[in-house]
Amino acid sequence: MPGSSDHTTFALSIDGVSAALSVASFEGSEGISELYAFQIEVTTPQGDLDPEGIIGAKATLTITTAEQAPRYVGGIVSHIEAGELTDRSAVYRVSLVPAVFRLLYRHDARIFQEKTAAEIIEAVFAAAAVDGYRLALQGSYTTREYSVQYRESDWAFVSRLMEQEGMFYYFEHGEDAHTLVIADAKQYVDIVAPETVAYRPPLGAMARGESVSRFVFGRELRPGKVSVTDFNFKKPGLSLMSTAAGAAESELEVYDYPGEFELPDGGAALSKVRLGEWEAFRRWGAGESGCARLTPGYAFTLSEHPRDAMNRRYLVTRVHHTGVAPQMADTREIVKSYENRFEIIPDDVLFRPPRRTPRPFMRGVQTAIVTGPSGEEIHVDEHGRVKVQFHWDRAGKRDEKSSCWIRVSQVWAGAGYGAMWIPRIGHEVVVDFLEGDPDRPLIVGRVYHGLNVPPYPLPAEKTKSTLRSNSSPDSGGSNELRFEDKLGAEEVYLHAQKDWNIRVENDKTQEVGHDEQLSVGNDRKKKVERNQSEDVGNDKSINVGGNHVEAIAGNESQDIGANATKNIGGAFIAAITAGANASVGGPATVNVGGKLSVGIGAGKEENVGAESVETVGKDKKVSVGADLKTDVTGTAAITIGKDESVSVGGEQKIEVKEKITITCGDATVVIDKSGDVTVKGKDIKVEGTGKVLVKAASKVIIASDGPVEMEAAAAVKIKGSAVNIN
Structure with missing residues (x-):
């Protein structure tokens, strides 16, 4: 195993297990923004271990070399299985994972509102009683109005939030604890000292301690530009397109929608994060070593590489560990107890995790x-x-x-x-x-x-279709537009719980094929700015329970094809400011049950083409404020059943062209046009409280068939040029 360490020992401790455990071998992988997992095979000389007590127990794998400080891998036991059993020992296989591995088995559906991604992560950890973590965030994050964990594990939910925001995580390991660290900046911490690791290719099959035995470095073709956009319904005209471009391959663009942001600033930040995902692995390297201190999320400096450009500081992104206890190795082979394969990126690159976690x-x-x-x-x-x-x-x-x-x-x-x-x-x-x-x-x-x-x-x-509302607060009332489509009972029903207002900007046409009925429980007011026409094909009835007032600013014309009857139970008053003209083609009768008053502001003219008969059942009084003139073309006859009295405040003048005859019983007074005045009667008396003067232009004749007597209380004087008494 080139690059392995042959002076390394391994140990595993599990809380609650007192039995001696010997690590026979292990294999494990860890990476930035990945949950690590180590599979460890152990032997124990004592009796069976209790799996129930071990699952979930805190455990620590210790890798110790003769050259450097121990490397610790802390976590919990997620799996244990019993293997071979001999007279001397029992074999068990144990899986070691971080404590947050538990969150993979907590599934929920819940809503988070008005929180940043970091605040949501803290809330999820708090609900799951996770305390071994630290937020090492440098950036500021937008408050999420609404974020849903839907039928997914707590860890999947937290992971995709971190991936969306560009946060990454790694683990710090100590002898007694391990800590999840969530970060977003290039403030990479060095591995456990010494932070420099030498490049030393193996000599044949011999190991070279903690050195790097193999190292390659390369470059990937990656997109160099990312554009994102979204839509803000509150500002639909606002362009949210945002683009971030790198120094290379900018012609290779990744365009995505929706970005889930509402303002341009959010788009600018998101496009940089998305570009960072691609940029993170544009330059990368890999190698093999026997240095157990290489830990994802930490940096080291490579030295002594023949290519000077490769001697620099790198961020470890992934490590795969393999360890075999020397006592368990085949004695026919050279014992090589530990080695690893690792991946790196330059430390001047900001690590942005790829979005691996599927979204619900x-x-x-x-x-x-x-x-x-x-x-x-x-x-x-x-x-x-x-x-x-x-x-x-x-x-x-x-x-x-x-x-x-x-x-x-x-x-x-x-x-x-x-x-x-x-x-x-x-x-x-x-x-x-x-x-x-x-x-x-x-x-x-x-x-x-x-x-x-x-x-x-x-x-x-x-068969009913309807739109019915409900008065609010709920009172049982409603507005409704309903359609009844039952054959023979079709209906459109409109109900307003209170007011119904209709506004027509131009014409309105309403046609009713049969009857129409309008019932108004209170007042009704109609206003027509211009003309109104009403055409009734048959009868029309109007019943007014109270007063009827009708005002016409211009003329009124009413044509009645047959009779017209108007019954007035009380008084009738007609006031005409200007002239009045009533034309009746046939007879006209006006019956007034009570008093009739006619008031005319100016003159009155009455023309009757034939006879005019006026019958007054009781008294009649004519009052004329000025002159009264009566012209009769033909004969005029006045018949008075009882007395007549004429009172003239000034002068009275009677002018007759032919003759005036006044008859009262046997007495007659005749005045003709010749000037003669004849007074006939049984007894004729002329009395005066003062003088009685009889004067004639020619002569005065007193003739009597009988005697003529003259009596006076005083003297009687007869005076003339000549007085003849026979």
């Missing part, structure tokens, strides 16, 4: 229950997103912290237009996952369940 892939949709704060029915953000509780999430509290905000697919989504149906707390929704990623849920549907049943019982109401 959601192979279909899931359902979940919408959640929110206690006492609320609807919990939503400004983007219409809601929160849910997945059925597999045993840690969720069915509240506003059960998940991240999840976008909800709508049937239409435009810039300020589209559909909006917000799932409410308690609703069961269908959740899909972008790219199958459990960290990127999207609600794509909703379903009923045993508590949330359809609006109408099925299958009895199978």
Whole structure:
């Protein structure tokens, strides 16, 4: 075995095992960002070991050379099996692994929110009672809004987080403990002193101690440019494309989507990490040695190589160990107890682990229950997103912290237009996952369940299709648009729990094939900015329980093909500011059961083409504020059943072209156009409280068939140019 050490001893100690254990042989592999495993064969001269007590026990493999300090490999026992049994000893094979190996057997499905990757790792370790670790991180990490461990082991979950972020891990080993170290920088620690290891090829078959016996160094063709992008729905126009390029092979580009970042800074950091994955192994080396101190995650300096360029400091990335106890070797061969094969990269390269851990892939949709704060029915953000509780999430509290905000697919989504149906707390929704990623849920549907049943019982109401809402807070009310497709009973039903507002920017056409009924429980108001036309093919009835007020700013025209009847139970008042014209083709009758008042602000003109008859059942009074003039073309007759009284406040003038005849019983007064005035009667009396003057232009004649008497209380004077008394 070239490069082996022939002065090396091995020992294995297991907590709780007091029996002497002799290491016959071992083989193990360890690497950066890898869980190491050593298979060790031991013998014991004592009785059987208890496997139950050994599984999970703390153990340490010690590799001791004559030249340098011991190399320790600590861990726990993950496997033990009994082998050969002789009279002198029993053989057992034991597997030694790190304590975090236990996390491979802790599987869970849980959600982490508003934590960085480092904080999530610490939370997972705390839940698993892992304390043998140290975070040696130099970089800053973005807070993850939502990160899901889904049906995977704790270790797989932690590993893929580290790989995504570019963190790597290795182990520190001491005599009594081992520590998991998580790092992200080139601050590599040297191996146990001396940190320089000489290159010394073997002399024939002889070992050369802890030296490097074989060493090669090369270069790989690797991509030199990485571009990543993603989509931020909050800023859909923002370009998230980010590119990182190295010094070589930049024409070989790896482009990937989605990058799972929301801002350009996140893309810049991610593209550098992804490029670092490729750059880490662009230059690499491998070799063989007998130096057990070579440990992944630690650096050493190679010396004495004939190629001067190879004499430099390297980071150990992987080591495969083989050891055989000298006493167990075939005596016919040269005893070569220990050797290893190792891999390295230059120490000026930042190690970025390859992404080996598979990510959980959601192979279909899931359902979940919408959640929110206690006492609320609807919990939503400004983007219409809601929160849910997945059925597999045993840690969720069915509240506003059960998940991240999840976008909800709508049937239409435009810039300020589209559909909006917000799932409410308690609703069961269908959740899909972008790219199958459990960290990127999207609600794509909703379903009923045993508590949330359809609006109408099925299958009895199978012909009904409906959109029914539910008033919030829940009061039993709803808005609804329902379609009934049952043959012969087809119906479209629209129900508004409170207000119903319709706005039509242009025309609205409504056609009803049969009856229409409108019932308004309170007021109704209609406003038409321009014309309104109403065409009723048959009868029209309007019943007004209270007052009816109608105001017309312009003209009104009403055409009635037959009769018109208007019954007014109380008073009727018609006020016309300008003229009024009523044309009746036939007879017209106006019956007023009570009092009729007509008020005219200006003049009134009444034209009757034929007779005009006015009958007043009781008194009639005509009051004229100014002059009164009555013109009669033909004969005028006034018949008064009782008394007539005429009172004139000023002058009264009566003018008749032919003759005036006043008859009262047997008495008559006749005035004709010739100027003659004839007064006839039985007794004619002329009395005056003052003087009575009879004056004529020619003569005054007093003629009587009987005597003529003149009486006076005083003297009687007769005066004239001549007085004849016969």
